[in-house]
Amino acid sequence: MKSEPLSYLPSGDQGPWGIYLEQVERVTPYLGKLKYWVDTLKRPKRILIVDVPIHLDDGTVVHFEGYRVQHNTSRGPAKGGVRYHQDVTLSEVMALAAWMSIKNAAVGLPYGGGKGGIRLDPRQLSPSELERVTRRFTSEIGILIGPKKDIPAPDVGTGQREMAWMMDTYSMNVGSTTPGVVTGKPIAIGGSLGRQDATGNGVFFTAAAAAEKIGLPIEGSRVVIQGFGNVGNAAARAFYDHGAKIVAIADVTGAIYNEEGIDPYDLIRYVAESETRGVRGYPKAEPLPAAELFAVPCEFLVPAALERVITEQNAHKVQTKIVVEGANGPTTPAADDILAERGVVVVPDVLANAGGVTVSYFEWVQDFNSYFWTEEEINQNLERVLREAFEAVWQVAQDRKVLLRTAAYIVAATRILEARALRGLYP
Structure with a gap:
């Protein structure tokens, strides 16, 4: 007897949930005996x-x-x-x-x-x-x-x-x-140092780890970023501080381009003072049609806004060596295949934007102990955790000859389903 389908979603295109289910289907053949429990992931x-x-x-x-x-x-x-x-x-x-x-x-x-x-x-x-x-x-x-x-x-x-x-x-x-009921709080009521920039810093740490694998230097590389909120601007600053050149940035107000590079610190000041509260109109860059953002030649492309922005309609236009997913689910499965065929490395969201939840974990631990770490300790531990996670996923990708996203799902699904199997079913 098969499990009953979920009744509270329409049939056909199930939106982001449908993308997730397709990702689970792709990883299922690699789960061995744990396939017995795979429906756990589907509901x-x-x-x-x-x-x-x-x-x-x-x-x-x-x-x-x-x-x-x-x-x-x-x-x-x-x-x-x-x-x-x-x-x-x-x-x-x-x-x-x-x-x-x-x-x-x-x-x-x-x-x-x-x-x-x-x-x-x-x-x-x-x-x-x-x-x-x-x-x-x-x-x-x-x-x-x-x-x-x-x-x-x-x-x-x-x-x-x-x-x-x-x-x-x-x-x-x-x-x-x-205080431990939420994370991402202000410092004064139990928040953690380093939390605000954690996701953007994590994007940079995983991008740097991927770049090392393919022999790509950060210094002098061109970076395109979609989204200039907490994630996008923190990632932009991290790349900029390590010698990269931010050539294009977009947010909800529009997109801008400067082949000589954009100073993200100056752009942050402009956004704070502008009427639109966005990047549109920034005087030190040219306006760029939003639809052309992903076609700008670069070494790193960072989608850091919403899901499903790189699709089979525009994936063939992407001109980058590494996509680093600062947003959740920005690349559809069909686009994944197109990028892979074109030799583009995709650092999946479940690794690239895990900096936020990692420092949230640090915050949660600090709240339980009422003992707080320095920002230097936070960032050192964050880089260590993400680099170790990236290394494990990269190794699985090499051993199984699969994409990094599939490798990340193999690692994660195995851990989740092993816990499910060991705990069993109650009652």
Whole structure:
């Protein structure tokens, strides 16, 4: 008898969840006896859909739909961010939770995968409205989260401020200050040094590890970055500080290009002062049609925005040696195949953007012990963890003659399913 199909997603194109399922199918032949448990990876452990009603500043009431998905907890509590975006869907949150399971296992963190989201445009809400949304959402998902059950973190549209509200709301509801319920908090309430730039720094560390394997120097290399939020600008600064040349950058406002290089520190100042709060109009670079960004010749391409941006429609235009996935799921399986045929190395998201969750793990450990590390210690440990994880995945890729993404899934799925097999089924 076969397992019943999931009933809460439409048939046919299942969006990001469908991409994840295809990735699981690709890795299944390499799992040996653990294939017995592979359906564990194809269905989330728990899904909570909540109504989030709030009063707007004008006194009216609006309702938002929110989600918290726990994909797998065989190796530890669920871990994953909370996304505020107008295009959030259940399929997306399910996929993001599943990718967190894979990411945490690939890096060797003692976590399962989780993810949350609310379908709203945070730019359309005032700070007080966002606070009410965050606190109500936290209360609604409070039955799932906890420092030993499910630990949220920032994601697209959220940051330290929202994590402070989440931590405070949870603490008020349980009657004691509980800093470990979320990570990515401000330093003053139990956050970790190095957390804000952790994902971008991790992008650079894994890019450097991949570059060493193919004999590509960082210094003098050209870099193209899609996305200039926390991940994109931290990655840009790390590449720039090591002598690379940032030739093109894009964000939601537009794309810019300068073959002589863009100073990311100067661009950050411009973005903070500009009316658009984005890169559009930067006077030291030329405007570039967004559709042409991936066609700019470079050594490193860093998609650091949303998923499904490199597809079979544009993969043949990519002019780079290494794609480093700062975003979650930016490359579709069909695009993976095209890039592989063209000799492009793809450092998959489950390695490339694992810096954030790795330092979140450090933050969680520090909160439990009430003992905090220096930023130098954080960054040294981060580089060590990611380089060790990359080396293990690279070796599997060489031994099995598979893509790095498949190798990362082999490593991660093996760890998850070994834990599932050892724990067995209860009752």
